[in-house]
Amino acid sequence: MVFFNKRGKLRIVSGLLREWYGDERASREMSVHCPPPRELGEVAEQLVAQLLPQESRDAMNLAVLWPQLVGKQLAAVSNFVGLKKTVVTIEVTHPVWLREFNALKKVLITKINTQCQRDICRELRFIPTGGRYQK
Structure with a gap:
């Protein structure tokens, strides 16, 4: 059994989708496999919480x-x-x-x-x- 990190898994999925659908449609299909968008303020708060005491x-x-x-x-x-x-x-x-x-x-x-x-x-x-x- 082979384990991949998220980036490795996304790279494999992206390659397969490009092979199956072509470049244009693969990028649209890839959005299903990506995490949902988050508000910038939420991301900034988490980043500040991690970096600053x-x-x-x-x-x-x-x-x-x-x-x-x-x-x-x-x-x-x-x-x-x-x-x-x-x-x-x-x-x-x-x-x-x-x-x-x-x-x-x-x-x-x-x-x-x-x-x-x-x-x-x-x-x-x-x-x-x-x-x-x-x-």
């Missing part, structure tokens, strides 16, 4: 969701910087906003964890603009 995917998700989580006004004065372990770092445009965001810390942590459906954030760290480049 969960923490990186969570960080990308938070970067996109940040304006929704804090609202328009606070999103205008803050930027999501990163996620490391369970610490989310946010950059704010002015030191006055540090006080505002610190007052909202518990609410924001709850919103982040609720939106991501897991406890990915245990601490929020707020830094002034340019603070991420300082040692």
Whole structure:
């Protein structure tokens, strides 16, 4: 008994169909033996899930969701910087906003964890603009 991988099997089937039907009809008949088409978004999600660690995917998700989580006004004065372990770092445009965001810390942590459906954030760290480049 001979075992073939999918590619080898498809090559054999393709050759047989070309022999039986000719080149033009063989390509149409071959579509029956190929997997059904899938949405690009579905394939991209699977690829990202395989290539990136969960923490990186969570960080990308938070970067996109940040304006929704804090609202328009606070999103205008803050930027999501990163996620490391369970610490989310946010950059704010002015030191006055540090006080505002610190007052909202518990609410924001709850919103982040609720939106991501897991406890990915245990601490929020707020830094002034340019603070991420300082040692």
